[in-house]
Amino acid sequence: MLASMTRLWAFDQLSSRPSGIGCPPRETEGVDDYLPAATAEGENTTEAIAEQTMGPMLIWAIRMVEDFSDDILTAWAEMERLRAAAAANKSTPASLASLKAFMEPLLAGDLPIPAVTWRGKPALARAYIAAITGASHNQVTATSKRLGWRQAAVRRPGPCPLKTSVTGMLGGKPWREALDYHECASLTRQLGTACFIVIAYLTGMRPEEVAGLRSGCCPDPEPDSKGQTGRHLITGAVYKTARDEKGNHRSEGELRDVPWVAIAPVVNAIRVLxxxxxxxxxxxxxxxxxxxxxxxxxxxxxxxDRIEDFVAWAN
Structure with a gap:
């Protein structure tokens, strides 16, 4: 508010019809007497997150980055491939035969049917079925309507597993039997959030500074003349103290003079991103x-919002 009053006075000096606003006395006398008294806690009085909360959250964020990221990104790539394949499939007698060969044993054996949640209810996973059978979307839609597959999916909804490998371990066991076609987007979102948590907490960057980082901001250090490799450094922008030559705040930020030092978990998070x-x-x-x-x-x-979702998911 004090800065706004100073700006009002400054612009009044430039106006063709100045209102006669006086120069704020703090511009010559200093601002300390016009601000609240300093507190024992300092400028930042926000209560720190309890260790009982931050510790497990950081552990889960690092676990996502270092143990599960390969599985998630591989599954995401496979999901994208299957989605593109399903959209390109043509309706042929061979693709129809493949579709029936996949679905009929599930129906005859009263087994779960690949399903997706749509508007809170299970529905036939048509895109997934089209992708793995080679059938077209139209074939899946028409055949499922004619043979009652959609009703079966509502009664016996089942997973849509991908054939990608699962390498991440949790408690000595694979963390998933298989990743599901329809969970790839949510898992990738949780992975991105985990990377944000790791970078922000283990560097001390402000959230805006983390969000402003770009690919290539943390190159691998080159060995020196003695063959010794230094630490990883992150080059990024600062926003809170960014000012132009006239003292105005620069919303786009400016390059930080001193880079941040990145420890191994931070480097791993950046590599995942x-x-x-x-x-x-x-x-x-x-x-x-x-x-x-x-x-x-x-x-x-x-x-x-995503950090809150990540906490709920990890719990």
Whole structure:
């Protein structure tokens, strides 16, 4: 508020019809007497997150990055491949025969039918079935309607497993028997959130600074003349203290003079994000982390919501 009053006075000096606003006395006397008294806690009085909360959350975030990321990103790539294949499939007698050969044993054996949750209810997973059988979307739709497959999926909804390998371990056992076609998007979202938590907590960056990082911001260090390799450093932008030559705040930020030092979990998180976005793009680019339309990086409000979702998912 004090800065706004100073700006009002400054613009009044430039006006063709000045209102005679006086120069705020703090501009010459200093601002301390016009601000609340300092507290024992310092400027930041926000209560720290309890160790009983932060510890498990950080452990789960690191686990996602280091143990589960390969499985999730491999499954995401396979899901994208299957989705494209299903859209390109043509209706042929051979594809119809393949479709029936897949579905008829499930129906005859009273087994679970591949399903997806649609508007809170189970529905036949038509895209998945089309992808793995080679049938077209139209063939799956028409045949399921004629033979009652949709009703069977509602009564006996089943998973849509991918054939990708599962390498991540949890408690000495694989963390998933198989990843599901329809959970790839949510798992990839949780993985991106985990990367955000790791980077923000283990570097001390402000959320806006993390969101502003780009692919390539943390290159592998080159050995020196003695063959010794230094630490990983992160080059990024700062926003809170970014000012132009006239003292105005620069919302786009400015390059940080001193890079952040990155320990191994942070480097691993950045490497995971670099697999999710194009070279040189924002690590948290909206179009890479959200199916809805948007530009720039994910907002801090969005990341706050995603952290809450991540906590609920991990619990």
């Amino acid at each position: 670099e697999r999710m976005v194009p070279t040189g793009d924002l690590l948290f680019a909206h179009d890479a982390h959200d199916t809805r339309s948007g530009t720039g990086a994910l907002t801090i409000s969005t990341m706050g």
